[in-house]
Every structure is written in C-alpha cells, then in structure tokens.
Amino acid sequence: MNFALVLFLLLVATAALWVVDRFFARKRRAPGAPSPWWVEYGASFFPVILIVFVLRSFLVEPFKIPSGSMIPTLLVGDFILVNKWTYGIRLPVINKKIVPVNDPQRGDVMVFRYPADPSLDYIKRVVGLPGDKVEYLNKRLTINGEPVRIETDGQYLHTDRLYYSPRYVEKLGDTEHRLLIEDDAPAYLPQVMDFPFRDHCTYTSAGVRCLVPEGHYFVMGDNRDASSDSRVWGFVPDENIVGRAFFIWFNFNDMKRIGSFN
Template sequence: MNFALILFVLLVLTGLLWFVDRFFARKRRGPGEVAPWWVEYGASFFPVILVVFGLRSFVVEPFKIPSGSMIPTLLVGDFILVSKWTYGIRLPVVNKKIIEVGQPQRGDVMVFRYPVDPSLDYIKRVVGLPGDKVEYIDKQLRINGEKVVMEQTDNYLHPDRLYFSPQYVEKLGEVSHSILIEKEAPAFVSQVMNFPYRENCTYTSGGVTCVVPQGHYFVMGDNRDASSDSRVWGFVPDANIVGKAFFIWFNFNDMKRIGSFH
C-alpha cells in the first residue's frame, strides 16, 4: 500500500473542499445555514492532513521493523523514526530529489524502496558507496581491499527463540555496530537474482565481490546470515532512498528499547 499516495489524494480532496467552502460556498449560504456535513468535515480535516503530509514528506516518517534482518541493532516490533531530509529534500510520492543536503555514508542505517518491488520499504546498513569494491568472503568484509575490523563480544541471546548467536562489533567508517554471524551457515550466497549491474558482481563458494556502480549503494543486514540484501538482489539506486533511520520511539514488548538507537 502506497500510504504517501493515499495521503496526497486525501490532501488534494480536502484541500479542494476547504478552498471551495472558504471562497465560494460560504458566501452563498444564508444566515444560520449550516454547510453540508461532507463539506464541513472535509474542510476541517484539511489543516490536519496538511501538517501530517508535510512532516511525513519532509521531516520524519515512522516505520515498524517487520523482520529480524537487522538484529541485534533493530528488533522485530521496533517502531523507528526516519529522517527524510538527511539525504536531500525529495518531492513526495514521486521521490525525486530537488535539494541536495547529504549523501549516505558507510555505517548508516537506511530505509529505501526495495528495488525488486518499490511498493515495499526495506531497511539495511550502508556498506558500499558508489565506486567501492565490496568483498564479503568467508564472512569477512573488505572494502577497497581493506579488511573491516570486527571483534567478537558476548554471544547474543535471541529473546524469542532462546538460542545464542556469535556477536561481533564491526566498524564501518565512523560507525561501530554489532553484527551476528552464524558459523555453521554456508558462506556462499544462494538464490541470487538477475538484478541491474549483475555483471559487477562475482560469486564464489566463499561469498561475493561487487563493484558498486555510480548512483547506487551496497547494503547488508546486521544479522548477516539471515538477511536478504545486496548480495542477493543487487544495488540500491539513489532514486529509491527514503531516509536515514535514527531513533526507536516505541516497542510494545520492551519499553527499555525506546531511544536506544541513534
């Protein structure tokens, strides 16, 4: 469901009702005559929808985490806020950038439209920037030939399944974050799709090596062996970017998680 489009249609309809009522219909009504209910309600909802549409389109947008691909950073059920202006001001609905503000950086947690089905929103961590050579071989990440440092920490206990996963702290750019790597899971990438710039990637029994095309990004989930990401379906075009995730504002199952992500 394209909520932005639905909100835009409601904005246009209520805006028309408000305009007609304010400048035409109101003048033609007799003293004490009440406006039709559909005019009254439509016009009264217009300012509210305008504010919501403006905030959601240009400032922040709420999202709910639907899967475990970003564990341990983000859990299923986390409600997060996404900055809509960090990577530039974009026209709502069409998502066309009109004002350049900034670019995604390695380590950012980014929300974007799934390249395979743009009606779906995905969230992953930015690993490769345009022009980068990204290697993920034998579960070791390298960028432009340099090994990305990761240090093992305490095992992570999955709260819903009651089992432990090996946990590491990895540093991408200026961002240190936790990742999960299952030692028993195979290193090779299975079920690879035929995506644009597929020729930029080489797959082996040990993993994948890709050169990120201009205007695109390579993203991965923090739950490395339970994430369908750029290794499977390819690069994220700049035109698909929604914004930068920065804050957990609610979780029904664990109130302590509020504000734990930035």
C-alpha cells in the same frame, strides 16, 4: 499500499473542499445556515492532513521493523523514526530529489524502496558507496582492499527461539555497531536474483565480490546470515532512498528499547 499517494490524494480532496467552502459555498448560503456535513468535515480535516503530509514528506516518517534481518541493532516490533531530509529534500510520492544535502555514509542505517518491488520499504546498513569494491568472503568484509575491523563481543540470545548467536562489533566508517554471524551457516548464496548491474558482482563458494556502480549503494543486514540484501538482490539506486533511521520511539514488548541506536 502506497501510503504517501493515499495521503496526497486526501490532501488534494480536503483542500478542494476547503477552497469551495471558504470562497464559494459560504457566500451562497443563507446567514446562519450550517454547511453540508461533507463540506464541514472535509474542510476541517484539511489542516490536519496538511500538517501530517508536510511532516511525513519532508521531516520524519515512522516505520515498524517487520523482520529480524537487522538484529541485534533493530528487533521485530521496533517502531523507528526516519530522517527524511538527511540525504536531500525529495518531492513526495515520486521521491525525486530536488535539494541535495548529504550522501549516505558507510555505517548509516538506511530505509529505501526495495529495488525489486518499490512498493515495499526495506531497512539495511550502508556498507558500500558508489565506486567501492566490496568483498564478503568467508564471512569477512573487505572494502577497497582493506579488511573491515571486527571484534568478538560475546553471544546474543534469541529470546523467541532460545538459542545463542556469536556477536561481533564492526566498524564501518566512523560508526561502530554490533552484528551477528553464524559460524556454521554456509557462505555461498544459492538464491541470488538477476538484478541491474549483475555483471558488477562475482559469486563463488566463499561469497561475493562487487563493484558498486555510480549512483548506487551496497547494503547489508546486521544479522548477516538471516538477511536478504545487496548480496542477493543487488544495489540500491539513489532514487530509491527514503531516509536515515535514527531513533527507536516505541516497542510494545520492551519499553527499554526506546532511544537512539548506531
């Protein structure tokens, strides 16, 4: 469901009822006569829907994490807030940028519309910027010929399945973050899709090399071996960007999760 479109249609409908009631219907009713229930309720909801629409479209939008592809940074069930204006002000519904502000940076956790199905929202970490040469070979990341710094950081316990994964600390740009890499998982990607600019990538048994096209971004999940990302379905075009995730505001299973993250 396109919630932004539904909210916009509700805004238009309640705004129309408010205008009709404010400038036309009231003048024709007898003094003291009540408004029809559908006019009264519709007009009263208009300011509430307007506030929600403005906040959600231009400032912050809530999301719920549905999968484990961003473990250990984000867990299933985390409710997060996404900054809608960090990467520029966009028109609601059509998502067209009208005021450029900043561009995504390496290390940002970004929400975007899934390129293969824009009705779905995905969240991943920005790894490659336009023009970057990204290599992920033998489970090690290289950008523009420079290996990305990575250090061991103990183990991560998956409480739902009671097993441990090797945990690492990686530095992308100015951002340090933790990630999981399964040493015994295969490096090759047998399920690669046919995506725009597919010819910018070369796949081998060791992994993938990609040249990020202009106006696009290469993203990956922090749970590297359990993430379907740019290695599989390609690059994220700028017009698909929703915003930058910056805060965990709730988790029903763990209240200690509330707070910011890298």
